[in-house]
Amino acid sequence: MDEKNEMKKLWWGIAFGLLAIAAAVAAWFISGGTVDTQGLAILVALGILMIVLTVVKVHAGHHYFMGMALVGVVMVVAGLLGVISGTIPDEGGILITCGLIMAFVGGIWLARSEDKRIVDERSQKIGSYGTAYSWYITFMAVILFFWLDMLDLLKVQVSTILGSLLFLMIGSALFFQWYYNRRGDVY
Incomplete structure (x- = not known):
């Protein structure tokens, strides 16, 4: 299996x-x-x-x-x-x-x-939780960028937004995985 x-x-x-x-x-x-x-x-x-x-x-x-x-x-x-x-x-x-x-x-x-x-199972669980929390943060950032654009509060190029989302996604995943690994577990 x-x-x-x-x-x-x-x-x-x-x-x-x-x-x-x-x-x-x-x-x-x-x-x-x-x-x-x-x-x-x-x-x-x-x-x-x-x-x-x-x-x-x-x-x-x-x-x-x-x-x-x-x-x-x-x-x-x-x-x-x-x-x-x-x-x-x-x-x-x-x-x-x-x-x-x-x-x-x-x-x-x-x-x-x-x-x-x-x-092992612990490291896989930490990786999964870290990636999930990273996804939540990135999703919230996408919503924030959407509303900032809709309200004409932010005028930036698409490449700048995509680049910042890429670094936010990778950086937050690495941070959460490091944090939970240091704590020993996700709970």
Whole structure:
């Protein structure tokens, strides 16, 4: 039963990652190649990152984290070479950023001691609760941004709002997971 759940998680993560990549490709073809390529590069990078992180999380072996860190380093080098040569001026920064994130996360997991890598029921529950509370906070922020826009109290670009929501979501999930892990449990 446990292996069946692991495979289900793996396929859902891969499906969502492929969906993000397919959305970027579809947007490119629908626009006839005139759409903002930076946004598409972000979508493709997020899709690839989701696939890689899903595989790593489901099969959390030492070699997966090593591979993740190495893919991150390759992305950074490719982004730097692209920016230096001028072949990918806009997307190079995104490639470098995603590569740094992958190399950092893979390196952190590799640097952790064996006892901290163990995933048990308590750590899964803490992860679930931390993510749920993060979702609640992000949902409230979306409602707040909606009403600020509807009442013409805030004039910001959509990219600024999406970026702030992204950092709020990730930051609050990490905070709640750290907080509950430090407390020992969610109750």
